[in-house]
Every structure is written in structure tokens, then in C-alpha cells.
Amino acid sequence: MTKQSHNTVRQSMQERIETGEWALGGLIPGEIELAEEYGCARTTINRALQALADAGMLVRKRKGGTRVCNMPVRQAKFSIPVVREQVEAMGSQYRHRVLVNTKTTPPTSIATRLNISDSDKALYIETVHLADDRPFAFESRWINLKAVPNIVDAPFKDISVNEWLIRSVPFSNGDVIFSAINADEKIADCIEAESGTAVFVVDRTTWYKEEYITTLKLYYKPGFQLYTRF
Amino acid sequence: MTKQSHNTVRQSMQERIETGEWALGGLIPGEIELAEEYGCARTTINRALQALADAGMLVRKRKGGTRVCNMPVRQAKFSIPVVREQVEAMGSQYRHRVLVNTKTTPPTSIATRLNISDSDKALYIETVHLADDRPFAFESRWINLKAVPNIVDAPFKDISVNEWLIRSVPFSNGDVIFSAINADEKIADCIEAESGTAVFVVDRTTWYKEEYITTLKLYYKPGFQLYTRF
DNA sequence: TAGTGGTCTAGACCACTCA
DNA sequence: GAGTGGTCTAGACCACTAT
Numbered sequence: 230m231t232k233q234s235h236n237t238v239r240q241s242m243q244e245r246i247e248t249g250e251w252a253l254g255g256l257i258p259g260e261i262e263l264a265e266e267y268g269c270a271r272t273t274i275n276r277a278l279q280a281l282a283d284a285g286m287l288v289r290k291r292k293g294g295t296r297v298c299n300m301p302v303r304q305a306k307f308s309i310p311v312v313r314e315q316v317e318a319m320g321s322q323y324r325h326r327v328l329v330n331t332k333t334t335p336p337t338s339i340a341t342r343l344n345i346s347d348s349d350k351a352l353y354i355e356t357v358h359l360a361d362d363r364p365f366a367f368e369s370r371w372i373n374l375k376a377v378p379n380i381v382d383a384p385f386k387d388i389s390v391n392e393w394l395i396r397s398v399p400f401s402n403g404d405v406i407f408s409a410i411n412a413d414e415k416i417a418d419c420i421e422a423e424s425g426t427a428v429f430v431v432d433r434t435t436w437y438k439e440e441y442i443t444t445l446k447l448y449y450k451p452g453f454q455l456y457t458r459f
Numbered sequence: 460m461t462k463q464s465h466n467t468v469r470q471s472m473q474e475r476i477e478t479g480e481w482a483l484g485g486l487i488p489g490e491i492e493l494a495e496e497y498g499c500a501r502t503t504i505n506r507a508l509q510a511l512a513d514a515g516m517l518v519r520k521r522k523g524g525t526r527v528c529n530m531p532v533r534q535a536k537f538s539i540p541v542v543r544e545q546v547e548a549m550g551s552q553y554r555h556r557v558l559v560n561t562k563t564t565p566p567t568s569i570a571t572r573l574n575i576s577d578s579d580k581a582l583y584i585e586t587v588h589l590a591d592d593r594p595f596a597f598e599s600r601w602i603n604l605k606a607v608p609n610i611v612d613a614p615f616k617d618i619s620v621n622e623w624l625i626r627s628v629p630f631s632n633g634d635v636i637f638s639a640i641n642a643d644e645k646i647a648d649c650i651e652a653e654s655g656t657a658v659f660v661v662d663r664t665t666w667y668k669e670e671y672i673t674t675l676k677l678y679y680k681p682g683f684q685l686y687t688r689f
Numbered sequence: 690t691a692g693t694g695g696t697c698t699a700g701a702c703c704a705c706t707c708a
Numbered sequence: 709g710a711g712t713g714g715t716c717t718a719g720a721c722c723a724c725t726a727t
Contacts, residue, residue: 234714234715234716235715235716243630246629246630247629247630247667253626253629259692259693259694260693260694261693269716269717270716270717270718270719271717271718271719272696272716272717272718273715273716273717275694275695275696276715276716278694279694279695285538286630289693289694289695290693290694290724290725290726291692291693291694291695291723291724291725291726292691292692292693292694292724292725292726292727293692293693293694293724293725293726294692294693294694295693295694300625301625301629301630302538302539302541302544302625303538303539303630303631303632303633304536304537304538304539305536305537305538305539305635306534306535306536307534307535307537308515308532308533308534308535309532309533309534309535309689311532314532395530395531395532396483399476399477399483399531400473400476400477400516400531400533401533402533402688402689403533403688403689404686404687404688404689405535405686405687405688405689406684406685406686406687407637407659407684407685407687408659408682408683408684408685409639409640409657409658409659409660409683410639410657411641411655411656411657425641425655426641426657427639427640427641427657427658428639428657429637429638429639430639437477452638453638453639454636454637454638455636455637455638456634456635456636457634457635457636457637458632458633458634458635459539459632459633459634459635464695464696464697465696465697489711489712489713490712490713491712499697499698500697500698500699500700501698501699501700502696502697502698502699502715503696503697503698505713505714505715506696506697508713509713509714519712519713519714520705520706520707520712520713521704521705521706521707521711521712521713521714522704522705522706522707522708522710522711522712522713523705523706523707523711523712523713524711524712524713525712525713
């Protein structure tokens, strides 16, 4: 073979795994050997192998060599949903309405999550996200004022709370919990559903460098689906 | 600075983004310039920049240079859930019970998904996944017999259908849809819940090289949560 | 301790795309 | 056409870990 890109090599190796030429859990040749076989530099082989390891297909160990993963679990990458983009992706017009925006002391469960004391005040905001002026999702959010004190001056008419935060604290970390609940009356009312309807819930908490920023729950309208590919 | 690993460089650059030194949507220095600044080879800088671009923090274009992403959307990677591992991760003992296992003609919606004709038979399997002998999830699965004909001989006493497929067709592609529904009577019965309870649903279809393998729906017991981090 | 992957370098050429 | 990122190479040294 002549001139191989790391991509071509990777695909070739992926096929060797898929066809079983390289058995599940089995050891595969070392980098130098593969470099000779493919007729390219070891660096190129290394890059291809690392990509496959990153995808969860290979497990690599110094001295131990490279093995095909014996319990192949595919991983999927997905973007943390931004409601406005979800709405616009459907071809609908996005708008939002702020129902509540107050500074108040949060319940203990929230205070714990934001790592603030029970007596500290936090910003509580309720928002309804609309798609073509029909309810799409209801958002209930608490914000740690110590983390982003200047948020109180921000007007949320044109820009949503979420997008303000994204711009203000651009690359935070966080966790996400997906679940399903039966809508209580309040939620049902906000998303124009009947009480008791199954609702898809996204519970998200974000932080930046040991400091908690915000925690929110998103209740999507009935029938909502979250799609991913792997 | 002396001897920088690509990791150190990456972290340094990540901070410059987070602190706003490199503004959202702004152009950052070119690779050669950064290489001089950090005192390392361009290859090393390239690697760090590619990692950040991969994480969605940077957007790179030939000739156009590298810019900080102006609408930062964090991405999360998560493993396609394998029920047995979910159960064992909770410290419970996993078992499963096969309720139905028949060869039959699928409804049109399923036939379409598996890309087979309406008259073709497919394998239909219903399974209840148990955690410490209590229902954890109910699985309703269709399998394309043309894709994996030898599955009919497989005994699903020790190993679940899913794990048999994973080993047989180890690195398939697929899509996943998360949603919430109200349990009908049958589902409610299988997961020991009341009819109408909100249930978390995972709908998954997998294929390998243009051929559809299987499509399934997983109905989790009430209170189930799917956790991810970003 | 020896063997494997992990990383870095300096230099080169290519491919894309903006002006 | 010129400038940027994308990729490859050959060689070197380091770090981990299985034996």
C-alpha cells in the first residue's frame, strides 16, 4: 500500500475488528509491526489506534499491548440541549415568557445542590419556552447569586436566562439527569397538558471551578423525544 | 516555559478561553505563533487545538484561522446503556425472564424500521429485566432474522438477547430516542406499576453496514433516572 | 528489566479557502 | 495567490507495567 492517511488506516483496522479477524478481547499486533504492514510511520498508526481506543473499541496498555474491547459498549456523543435550538430545529419560531423572577431563599434540597447556606438568597426563575406561541417546555431554575452576581441586572426579554448564562460562564461543567414524571397540576397547566400526563424531564446542574452556578428542571410538552445517534 | 505536554498546553488554552482572554467568537493566534509562545513544536499546538475543537470550544478553518465558538454548546459522551450493567452498578443482582420468543410477521411500523417486507417473519422477544428479583425494565424487541439467522439457535437462559447480539454483531451503529409515556396496562403489569404511571422509554434501533439488526423499546420502572455528565 | 504505548520534535508537503 | 490548518515522516526519549 502507498500513502495512507490515518483515517484510511483507522477504517481498515475497524473492519478487521468488525469482521472478527481481530477477535473480541484478543491482542492485536504492536504499533511497529502495524506500521510496517501498512507501510507508514508509527505516528500514523498510533493516531489511528488512539482514535479507536477513544471510540471504545480498543483498550491499550503499555507493555500489555492493545486488545479489542471484550464487552463492546458503543458511546454516543450528544449536545446538551439548548431549548431555543431545539425549537428552531423543528422549523418553529422560538419565544419565551418569564413567569417568575424573584430573589428568595431556596428549599434545602436546592441550597444543598448549589452548595449555599439555607439562609442565603438565590434567584428563582420560571420560564415557559414557546414554539410558534405554543408551550414547548416549562423551566424551573435556581441561580447561585454568589457565582453570577451581575445577573440581577440582566433583562431577559430578548435573551433567555440560559443563553445569558452560557455567554457569561461559557464553558462550565455539569451533570444531566433524564427522567419521566407524571405532570402535577402546575406543570400540566404551563405546558398545556392534562394533569398526570407523562412528561419528559431534564434535570441539569452546572458549575465552574468548584462553584455551582445554576440548577434547573425542564419539563417538556407531551410527545417530546430526545434523539441521538451512535 | 520549558517542556510542555500537549495536555498542559490544552489546559492553558482552555483557561484563556474561560477567562475571556480569548473572547467568544474571536480569532486566536495561529499555530506557528502559539508554538513560539509556548516554546514547543507546531505539532503539539495542533494537537491541543484539535482537542479543544473536538470538545466544541473552538472552530477551525483553513486560511480562516481558529475562532472561539460563539455559541458554546457543551457535549456529553455517554455509553449506550446495557441493562445488566445498570442493575449491577446499583449493587443489585441481575436476572432476566423471557416472556415471549416467537417468529412472526411484524406490524408495518416495525417492518419499515428493519427494512424488511411486510410478509417477512421476524423474531419477537419480550423480556423483563430484574434487579434483585424485582422488575427493573421491560423490553420489547424485534430482530431481523436475515441479518442474524443463527440467533434462533441461541439459548437465552444465561445470556440476554442484547448481550448475544452485542457479541455477535459487536460494533453496530444505531440511534436512540428517549421519551416519556404513560404506562398502558400491559407495561404497567410487567414493571409492577400502576397503569398511567409515567415511564421512561428508550427506543433503540441498530444496524450494521446498511442492514438493520434489531429495534427495541425499553420501559424502565417508575423513578428510573439516566445520569450523564458534561 | 524489557517491551509496549505515549509523546515530542523539526521539517515537509498538501488542501482548503479567503480576499 | 497566499496564508492557514491538516497531515505525514523519521527519529528520539519517556513512562508505565507485565513478567
